[in-house]
Amino acid sequence: MRIDIITVLPALLESPLSHSIVKRARERSLVDIVVHDLRPYGKGTYKHTDDYPFGGGAGMVLMIEPVYRLIEDLKKERTYDEIIYTSPDGLAFTQKEANRISCLKNIILLCGHYKGIDQRIRDHLITLELSIGDYVLTGGELAAAVITDAVVRLLPGALSDGESALTDTFQDNLLAPPIYTRPASFHGWEVPQVLLSGDPVKIQQWQEKESLSRTERLRPDLLTDLSE
Ligand code: ADE
Numbered sequence: 001m002r003i004d005i006i007t008v009l010p011a012l013l014e015s016p017l018s019h020s021i022v023k024r025a026r027e028r029s030l031v032d033i034v035v036h037d038l039r040p041y042g043k044g045t046y047k048h049t050d051d052y053p054f055g056g057g058a059g060m061v062l063m064i065e066p067v068y069r070l071i072e073d074l075k076k077e078r079t080y081d082e083i084i085y086t087s088p089d090g091l092a093f094t095q096k097e098a099n100r101i102s103c104l105k106n107i108i109l110l111c112g113h114y115k116g117i118d119q120r121i122r123d124h125l126i127t128l129e130l131s132i133g134d135y136v137l138t139g140g141e142l143a144a145a146v147i148t149d150a151v152v153r154l155l156p157g158a159l160s161d162g163e164s165a166l167t168d169t170f171q172d173n174l175l176a177p178p179i180y181t182r183p184a185s186f187h188g189w190e191v192p193q194v195l196l197s198g199d200p201v202k203i204q205q206w207q208e209k210e211s212l213s214r215t216e217r218l219r220p221d222l223l224t225d226l227s228e
Helices: 011-017 020-027 064-077 095-102 119-124 141-152 200-218 220-227
Strands: 002-007 032-037 082-092 106-110 128-131
Touching: 002 011, 002 064, 002 141, 011 020, 011 032, 011 141, 020 032, 020 141, 064 106, 064 119, 082 095, 082 141, 095 141, 106 141, 128 141, 200 220
Parallel strands: 002 032, 002 106, 082 106, 082 128
Antiparallel strands: none
16 A cells, blocks of 8 residues: 655654554555655745635635645556545544555545645545544644554554454444453452453453443444444
């Protein structure tokens, strides 16, 4: 898979995409992540990438020309399955959407800009708008990092068997069961006895029961989704 990320703040994306499972996936060439600085595509001597909004109002708006030119350059090299814009008014990014995107070959993530982007970019260049939650970030970079992380860990080979994404919270609309490690007893706080029993059938039954009761208690909406 290849992920091209377009941003005016490339430094914001460096660290989240250079550690842990995403780093390993990149090293193993499971994913090619290329962060593009929009600035060189900017206008004039100062390489402006934003401008005042028509009709007035506070804040600067990301211009269409730099974005158009960069996307056109990328499209010359390959075909993109989705060109995604990160925005609080996009569709909710869910595990289901992460699963779907992880099966695509080439995607572009255009990071949103604090005051917004020229609507014509959204109307004519973007194929999908995604929000990572009902709150407003200063820009779309952290949202792009979240989407990339959630997608990359699903790529075949990114996780070891023990880390398998199949047992993740949300994968079957259930929260994951609680997990424990040594010591089995700490200040009188005990690990559930069944986990120490060595009986895989009993352990699995317990985990399924815990998953369900946790979901009923903490996220009943997930169970409603299931019956729809
Ligand atoms: N940009 C700003 N806020 C955002 C959000 N909640 N999701 C995606 N992109 C954003």
